[in-house]
Amino acid sequence: MSHDLGFWTLQALNALQLSMLLFLLSIGLTVIFGLMHFVNLAHGSLYALGAYVAASLAAVGGYWAGFFLAPVAVAGVGIVLYSGLIRRMRKSGPMAQVLVTFGLIFALLDLTRIVWGDLALAIEVPALLDGRVALLGVEYPTYRLFVIALGAAIFAGLAFVLGRTQIGAMIRAGVDNDAMAACLGINVERLFFIVFCVGCALAGLAGAVAAPLLSVTPDMGLQILIPTLIVIVIGGLGSLRGAVAGSLIFGFVQTFGAVLAPQLASVLIYALLAAVLVIKPVGLFPAKG
Amino acid sequence: MKRAILAALGLATGLAVPASAEEEIKVGLLLPFSGVYAALGNDIEAGFTTALEQFGADAPATFEIVREDTEVKPPVALGKAKKLILQDKVDVMAGIVSSGVLGAVRDMVHGAGVPLIVANAGNDDATGTACSPYITRMSFSNGQVNRPMGQWMYDQGIRKVYTLAPDYAAGRQMIDGFVQTFTAAGGEIVGQDFTPFQKTQDFGPYMAQAKSSGAEAVFVFYAGGEAISFVKQYDSFGLKAELPLYGSGFLTSPLYVNAQGPAAEGVITALHYVPTIDSPANAKFVAAFQAKTGRIPSEFAVHGYDAGRALVEAVKAGATDRESLANALRQVRFDGPRGALSIDPATNNIVQPIYVYETVAGEGSLTQKVLAQLPAEADPVNGCEMAAPVSN
Numbered sequence: 001m002s003h004d005l006g007f008w009t010l011q012a013l014n015a016l017q018l019s020m021l022l023f024l025l026s027i028g029l030t031v032i033f034g035l036m037h038f039v040n041l042a043h044g045s046l047y048a049l050g051a052y053v054a055a056s057l058a059a060v061g062g063y064w065a066g067f068f069l070a071p072v073a074v075a076g077v078g079i080v081l082y083s084g085l086i087r088r089m090r091k092s093g094p095m096a097q098v099l100v101t102f103g104l105i106f107a108l109l110d111l112t113r114i115v116w117g118d119l120a121l122a123i124e125v126p127a128l129l130d131g132r133v134a135l136l137g138v139e140y141p142t143y144r145l146f147v148i149a150l151g152a153a154i155f156a157g158l159a160f161v162l163g164r165t166q167i168g169a170m171i172r173a174g175v176d177n178d179a180m181a182a183c184l185g186i187n188v189e190r191l192f193f194i195v196f197c198v199g200c201a202l203a204g205l206a207g208a209v210a211a212p213l214l215s216v217t218p219d220m221g222l223q224i225l226i227p228t229l230i231v232i233v234i235g236g237l238g239s240l241r242g243a244v245a246g247s248l249i250f251g252f253v254q255t256f257g258a259v260l261a262p263q264l265a266s267v268l269i270y271a272l273l274a275a276v277l278v279i280k281p282v283g284l285f286p287a288k289g
Numbered sequence: 290m291k292r293a294i295l296a297a298l299g300l301a302t303g304l305a306v307p308a309s310a311e312e313e314i315k316v317g318l319l320l321p322f323s324g325v326y327a328a329l330g331n332d333i334e335a336g337f338t339t340a341l342e343q344f345g346a347d348a349p350a351t352f353e354i355v356r357e358d359t360e361v362k363p364p365v366a367l368g369k370a371k372k373l374i375l376q377d378k379v380d381v382m383a384g385i386v387s388s389g390v391l392g393a394v395r396d397m398v399h400g401a402g403v404p405l406i407v408a409n410a411g412n413d414d415a416t417g418t419a420c421s422p423y424i425t426r427m428s429f430s431n432g433q434v435n436r437p438m439g440q441w442m443y444d445q446g447i448r449k450v451y452t453l454a455p456d457y458a459a460g461r462q463m464i465d466g467f468v469q470t471f472t473a474a475g476g477e478i479v480g481q482d483f484t485p486f487q488k489t490q491d492f493g494p495y496m497a498q499a500k501s502s503g504a505e506a507v508f509v510f511y512a513g514g515e516a517i518s519f520v521k522q523y524d525s526f527g528l529k530a531e532l533p534l535y536g537s538g539f540l541t542s543p544l545y546v547n548a549q550g551p552a553a554e555g556v557i558t559a560l561h562y563v564p565t566i567d568s569p570a571n572a573k574f575v576a577a578f579q580a581k582t583g584r585i586p587s588e589f590a591v592h593g594y595d596a597g598r599a600l601v602e603a604v605k606a607g608a609t610d611r612e613s614l615a616n617a618l619r620q621v622r623f624d625g626p627r628g629a630l631s632i633d634p635a636t637n638n639i640v641q642p643i644y645v646y647e648t649v650a651g652e653g654s655l656t657q658k659v660l661a662q663l664p665a666e667a668d669p670v671n672g673c674e675m676a677a678p679v680s681n
Contacts, residue, residue, distance in 0.1 A: 003501055004501075007497060007501050010493075010497045011493075011494055011622070014491060014493035014494050014497065015494075017491065017493070018491045018493075018544070021490070088665075110323075113323070113327070116329040117328075118328035118331065119328050119545060119548075120328075120513065120514050120517050120545050120548050121548055122517055122521070122548035122549065122550060124550055124551075125525070125665065132525075132526075132527055139527060141525040141526060141527075142523070143525060144493075151549075163439075210490075212521070213490075213491075213521070213522065214490060214514070214517075214518045214521075214568055215513075215514040215515075215516075215517030215518050215521075215545075215548060216548075217325075217513070217514040218325075218512070219325055219514075223487060223488070227490075233672065254491075255491070255493070255494045256494075258482075258484070258494040258495060259494050259498060260409075262482050262483070265484075265485055266485035266488055267455075
């Protein structure tokens with residue numbers, strides 16, 4: 001089988017698209033962990049919830065209603081979770097946190113089944129983003145390009161907020177040493193709360209963005225959880241750069257693995273994960289130097 | 290979940306014959322009511338009860354149904370099967386969606402001598418090397434659904450095909466069934482990929498491979514969420530026009546074809562049932578199922594319906610206990626919504642016609658246009674050594 005340049009361009013775009021989808025998910029998870037030292041395994045469920053809310057809203061008000069309102073709705077759920085559960089769990093150690101959020105996965109899974117049923121839902125791609133555009137000599141679906149652009153925009157936005165603004169400086173201070181940050185007059189609790197909500201909103205956004213590409217099923221949150229965890233472990237817990245690097249590595253290894261070594265496609269990424277854990281257990285770009 | 294539902298189906302017969310003369314047949318329904326296949330379990334159960342309502346009155350017995358949820362987990366299902374057999378002492382069991390679950394309960398069922406009507410699980414081996422006189426399959430086998438498609442596609446002038454399927458037993462058996470007959474007819478498989486099962490979010494890489502392979506068509510098997518993702522992504526790359534999409538009919542099942550939307554239009558697949566089959570038996574079934582659930586019946590619903598019908602037929606033939614039911618079930622034959630059905634005595638697998646259909650836009654939703662009805666063929670014996678037929 002001979003592959004021309006167009007083929008590799010197409011695959012590179014595919015890899016980029018998958019990376020950006022994973023980035024939207026993993027950034028929320030990794031920042032929550034970095035700042036709060038809190039492992040939220042239910043992050044995938046929030047993503048599924050975002051997809052379901054978007055599907056319901058899209059049926060009523062079109063795609064963009066789902067796109068803009070699903071993150072808000074999921075952030076709302078995040079607020080309930082935070083005030084009802086997570087604030088209490090803050091001091092109870094990682095084991096208890098993992099167990100509670102693991103249980104939450106199943107509670108939310110059954111909740112989506114009760115509300116939306118067992119049949120898969122779907123969203124149509126909006127007319128504006130339907131079709132394909134010619135790019136670098138290949139025809140590529142517009143919606144996939146939109147996902148890539150959105151991921152890049154969110155990354156730029158977060159990089160700016162974290163690196164150049166006062167609230168970003170406060171968050172970085174909180175990640176480095178929360179006790180010292182609190183001594184300096186930063187309301188760390190409120191900061192945590194805001195970051196948690198933003199993380200949830202990004203998970204909801206990822207769900208809304210993924211829904212037209214994939215199908216909306218109750219177990220979609222579980223399916224995406226492992227890739228997301230791999231991304232943040234490879235990239236380094238708690239860092240923006242790590243989330244981007246991890247997502248890109250995952251996307252490219254997965255895509256080109258499927259092309260070049262299809263028999264190994266499902267193993268490659270785990271092998272890489274193991275290698276990273278052995279050689280650099282803190283990840284490639286850890287938040288703290 | 291110990292919900293025992295007393296089906297008040299014997300009422301009609303109760304008027305005809307004295308109540309004291311009546312047998313009660315206890316049926317254990319072993320289906321996933323939670324987990325990834327919950328939608329399938331619900332459809333099969335609705336089909337099963339529809340059949341008992343429609344035909345149960347003719348049988349000289351009443352039916353009591355005990356439902357158990359397998360959760361699509363083999364160990365859970367084995368526990369539930371034990372409970373049904375030893376504690377509830379059911380006369381017959383029906384259901385089983387996942388082939389993994391079927392594999393787990395097979396020895397238990399065979400050893401205890403409890404007849405099991407398989408209402409979905411399509412693993413070729415279940416009516417092959419692992420066949421049992423107590424296990425009768427009223428659904429399909431993976432190879433059976435796809436085998437006729439090889440010759441048919443060759444007859445349409447297609448010579449080079451690329452295949453794609455998830456990397457697990459069913460995916461491989463479905464594709465093998467097609468590849469065997471397509472290459473035997475003279476066609477060529479120019480490439481094959483098996484994608485990591487339920488771990489593949491993006492099918493884009495595989496589609497680009499298929500596109501650059503020089504194939505004239507793509508033949509795939511995907512089901513459920515993966516089927517929806519695949520069909521939508523295939524369409525988003527604009528591949529449908531240059532590289533027509535064919536496959537196993539589960540790809541565009543009525544259960545979720547509307548989630549695929551316009552992306553599914555023009556996809557041509559083969560399956561043992563579509564709701565648009567033009568026959569009085571099917572019209573009656575579709576009307577009854579829609580009245581009950583408000584949905585168009587899927588192939589899963591018809592598995593449940595025919596499993597229920599087979600049970601009624603077996604009871605009508607005089608079967609009353611485990612032994613006689615097992616014997617009668619493997620001899621049932623009737624005209625159902627799918628056409629003329631019978632059981633192959635060599636394997637206990639169903640023999641049924643296969644329908645080639647195209648998914649087309651209908652009034653407000655997608656519908657199935659039957660292109661061809663391919664004749665019923667018994668599966669190859671495939672290593673099955675059927676123990677001496679159960680005697681009465």
